[in-house]
Amino acid sequence: MKIGRSSFLCLVAGAALVSGCSSLGVKPWQRDVLAREEMRLDANPLDAAIDDHLYFSKEASSGGRSFAGGGCGCN
Amino acid sequence: MLDEALIVEARGEHLLAVKFAAMASPCEVLLPLMSRPAALAIGMVAAQEAWRVEKKYSRYRDDSVTAWIHDNRGTTIEVDQETASLLDFASQCFDLSGGLFDITSGVLRRAWTFDGSDRIPEAAAIEPLLRLVGFGKLQWHSPYLLLPAGMELDFGGIGKEYAVDRAYDLLAARDGNPFLVNFGGDLRANRAPAHGPWQIGIERPDTERDATMLLDLEHGALATSGDSRRYLLKNGIRYGHVLNPLTGWPVSRSPRSVTVAASSCTEAGLLATMALLQGDRAQAFLDEQGVRYWLLQ
Amino acid sequence: MQLRSKAPPAKAANTRRRLMAASCALLSAGAARSQEPSAAPAHSGLLEDWSVDSALAYYHENGRVTAIEPVVDVSKVFADGQSLNLNATFDALSGASPNGALPSHSPQTFTSPSGKAGHVYTIAPGQLPADPHYSDARFAFGGDWTKPLTRVDALSIGGKFSVEDDFVSVTVNASIAHDFNDKNTTLSFGLFNEFDSLHPVGDTPVPGSNFTSLVREGGKTKDGVGALLGITQVMTRNWLSEFNLSVDRFKGYMNDPYKITSIIDSAGNTTGYEFESRPDQRTRKSAYWENRVAWCSQVSTALSLRYMSDDWAVRSDTAQLHLRWSLSNRERYIEPTFRWYRQTAANFYTPFILDTAKQSTGFESADSRLSAFHALTYGVKYAQKLPGFGGRAESEFSVRAEYYQETFNEHVPVPAGLQGLDLYPSLKAILVQFGWRF
Numbered sequence A: 001m002k003i004g005r006s007s008f009l010c011l012v013a014g015a016a017l018v019s020g021c022s023s024l025g026v027k028p029w030q031r032d033v034l035a036r037e038e039m040r041l042d043a044n045p046l047d048a049a050i051d052d053h054l055y056f057s058k059e060a061s062s063g064g065r066s067f068a069g070g071g072c073g074c075n
Numbered sequence B: 001m002l003d004e005a006l007i008v009e010a011r012g013e014h015l016l017a018v019k020f021a022a023m024a025s026p027c028e029v030l031l032p033l034m035s036r037p038a039a040l041a042i043g044m045v046a047a048q049e050a051w052r053v054e055k056k057y058s059r060y061r062d063d064s065v066t067a068w069i070h071d072n073r074g075t076t077i078e079v080d081q082e083t084a085s086l087l088d089f090a091s092q093c094f095d096l097s098g099g100l101f102d103i104t105s106g107v108l109r110r111a112w113t114f115d116g117s118d119r120i121p122e123a124a125a126i127e128p129l130l131r132l133v134g135f136g137k138l139q140w141h142s143p144y145l146l147l148p149a150g151m152e153l154d155f156g157g158i159g160k161e162y163a164v165d166r167a168y169d170l171l172a173a174r175d176g177n178p179f180l181v182n183f184g185g186d187l188r189a190n191r192a193p194a195h196g197p198w199q200i201g202i203e204r205p206d207t208e209r210d211a212t213m214l215l216d217l218e219h220g221a222l223a224t225s226g227d228s229r230r231y232l233l234k235n236g237i238r239y240g241h242v243l244n245p246l247t248g249w250p251v252s253r254s255p256r257s258v259t260v261a262a263s264s265c266t267e268a269g270l271l272a273t274m275a276l277l278q279g280d281r282a283q284a285f286l287d288e289q290g291v292r293y294w295l296l297q
Numbered sequence C: 001m002q003l004r005s006k007a008p009p010a011k012a013a014n015t016r017r018r019l020m021a022a023s024c025a026l027l028s029a030g031a032a033r034s035q036e037p038s039a040a041p042a043h044s045g046l047l048e049d050w051s052v053d054s055a056l057a058y059y060h061e062n063g064r065v066t067a068i069e070p071v072v073d074v075s076k077v078f079a080d081g082q083s084l085n086l087n088a089t090f091d092a093l094s095g096a097s098p099n100g101a102l103p104s105h106s107p108q109t110f111t112s113p114s115g116k117a118g119h120v121y122t123i124a125p126g127q128l129p130a131d132p133h134y135s136d137a138r139f140a141f142g143g144d145w146t147k148p149l150t151r152v153d154a155l156s157i158g159g160k161f162s163v164e165d166d167f168v169s170v171t172v173n174a175s176i177a178h179d180f181n182d183k184n185t186t187l188s189f190g191l192f193n194e195f196d197s198l199h200p201v202g203d204t205p206v207p208g209s210n211f212t213s214l215v216r217e218g219g220k221t222k223d224g225v226g227a228l229l230g231i232t233q234v235m236t237r238n239w240l241s242e243f244n245l246s247v248d249r250f251k252g253y254m255n256d257p258y259k260i261t262s263i264i265d266s267a268g269n270t271t272g273y274e275f276e277s278r279p280d281q282r283t284r285k286s287a288y289w290e291n292r293v294a295w296c297s298q299v300s301t302a303l304s305l306r307y308m309s310d311d312w313a314v315r316s317d318t319a320q321l322h323l324r325w326s327l328s329n330r331e332r333y334i335e336p337t338f339r340w341y342r343q344t345a346a347n348f349y350t351p352f353i354l355d356t357a358k359q360s361t362g363f364e365s366a367d368s369r370l371s372a373f374h375a376l377t378y379g380v381k382y383a384q385k386l387p388g389f390g391g392r393a394e395s396e397f398s399v400r401a402e403y404y405q406e407t408f409n410e411h412v413p414v415p416a417g418l419q420g421l422d423l424y425p426s427l428k429a430i431l432v433q434f435g436w437r438f
Helices: A005-019 A045-058 B036-057 B065-071 B081-096 B105-110 B123-130 B156-172 B265-277 B279-289 C010-027
Strands: B007-011 B015-022 B025-032 B076-078 B139-141 B144-146 B180-183 B186-189 B198-203 B212-217 B220-226 B231-234 B237-240 B257-262 B292-296 C051-061 C065-077 C083-098 C108-112 C119-123 C130-148 C153-164 C167-180 C185-198 C220-236 C239-252 C260-264 C270-275 C281-294 C299-310 C315-327 C332-343 C352-354 C373-387 C394-408 C427-437
Touching: A045 C051, A045 C065, A045 C083, A045 C394, A045 C427, B007 B036, B015 B036, B025 B036, B025 B156, B036 B065, B036 B156, B081 B156, B081 B265, B081 C010, B105 B123, B156 B180, B156 B186, B156 B220, B156 B265, B156 C010, B186 B265, B220 B265, B257 B265, B257 B279, B265 B279, B265 B292, B265 C010, B279 B292, B279 C010, C108 C130, C119 C130, C185 C239, C373 C427
Parallel strands: C260 C352
Antiparallel strands: B007 B015, B015 B025, B025 B180, B076 B144, B139 B144, B180 B186, B186 B220, B198 B212, B220 B257, B231 B237, B257 B292, C051 C065, C051 C427, C065 C083, C083 C130, C108 C119, C130 C153, C153 C167, C167 C185, C185 C220, C220 C239, C239 C281, C260 C270, C281 C299, C299 C315, C315 C332, C332 C373, C373 C394, C394 C427
């Protein structure tokens, strides 16, 4: 199966969906679940950093969630 | 600063009220008609007990036991018998309420300012504070307490009702004359005066209908928990000041105020607070407890 | 007023009875006067206001590289909302690192640039050529500072510095974030600039030159700039979504100075090697989408998707799922994870060069990291909250294990002489990590 523009377009559509949602969201008193530790986007930063380092040294891609720089000589 | 002044004035045809200020609330002792010096003497006993409890446990004073506990975070300290009893009580309430009643939840107030504005904090402000909340995180083996760094104790949730009961005990030990002790709406009476039951007005703010609801009390205690004075208002939604210590957020869909009748003020106050913490289950909770209560939605 | 008491259910009556008993106990304790507060000195726990996150990771590839990596991260939030984060990483690698050459039916001998100059190693027939003397030690530290500018805007500035035997890297970054829609939406934009300088052991070979050539050049550098545009949106009470678009461009010396490509004849015999040669510029674009959903109070998931494409013709898709299952009233959790990754080969990737193609005129690299492959990761993490110590309220201990496997997609026709050789052996690796947060 070709990795093609279709994947990229899907993700762009996701962006449009997300950015077009000014009516989405919760009232301030409904943030209790979002306050849980596992709902933070940076819930386990050290795990993510160690994984990112591992994948940077083994694969051709990096970044996405954060900046794409490598910062080490392992690739 | 305590304004340590007592004022005696008539209340209706049959009663005298000895009024003073304590614990940031208007306080009074209601007595049947008697000489002013006799009323002042009785009122002074109640007032001095209220001021004593306030000085001892206020978090705003440098010389309180609460301040001393906070100065000694991270070390094991030996507390006095009264403080030990309060901590035992807080521990039992913590267990009974499934963690909803928690005297360590005061740190959450750093994220919330209930000034009627619309400033709602975000999750990132609350999450680090939540790590400092949890009665189970301090080590309490009477009379030894170890409060970890960063945590706070706040006796405000039980202080006023406890003061009412303490003042009540002191007055009841003097003689059998009827009296009613009322500290800012948390009250307790030993028996009804000769002319009839005590008539208690329960404030119902922000309603167009009855400004005050009257009810008759023979003896026992009433305590009220609610948000009428401290709240946030955002997009027309009113947000009460009672925070759920498990989430760091105000309890959702709770009644605006709950008044409970019980045999002691401490018990009534705990039931009212626990009901409020149940959110939309408040009424069901109070029904299960089999107590007299009044809700304001 | 209507009396509402009715016979309470047994459990509720128990609550009320216990509360009554508790109140009685409190009130009968008597009004003992408090002790005079003692002048006991206050004791503050280590790094009381800082939260510390630390981990020790152990990584091992089958027959190849082994690494140990301790990491420490400390952060503090100040009263005015500013926050500072500092981190330090050390990693030590050793083992056998593939040098890009192809397995052969005959033994192969190479001189190793790693470690002592002039070190020679021989690879048995059928084995993937890998330098067994490979070792490297790296130390890196970084920091980030965030400052709220207004109630809805924040500025972050950060930097990283990394140094190892033959490589130094310095990165600076800055980003701003803006909240709106009742803080349900956050828009952020960031830039980074990275400067890398390498001085390979044994000096830099001329790209594309023959492996036996002794011509060497001095140290090399490369420079990268990138931008990231992100939007975070609260979708519902239980669902948070993040979408990022990023682009970056690196220019300069893009080669791996230790990698070589086998030159083979039409019969499949290796006749020589040459150093790889990559373009001196690479531009990448990627889109990333992450969704965190709390399904119930015990179960939540984090699913992320990433698409990347660059001007070396590499395109990749990544999907990762974490599923967290909280137990014992959120005192502990277990979190299995699964990741799927697939990439296409760079347009100058070639596993070998046919000597009939004469001197290669263009770019070429046999680095398996630029080839077409797919990779799967299976992992699980367990974490447990522990009582505090030294005056802290609590701490968390965790252990994590992952299994990573790369499988290469062979699609280059090979000469008959190379049949029977496993030219692209799978990479299999495990990661074990212990973590401690307090």
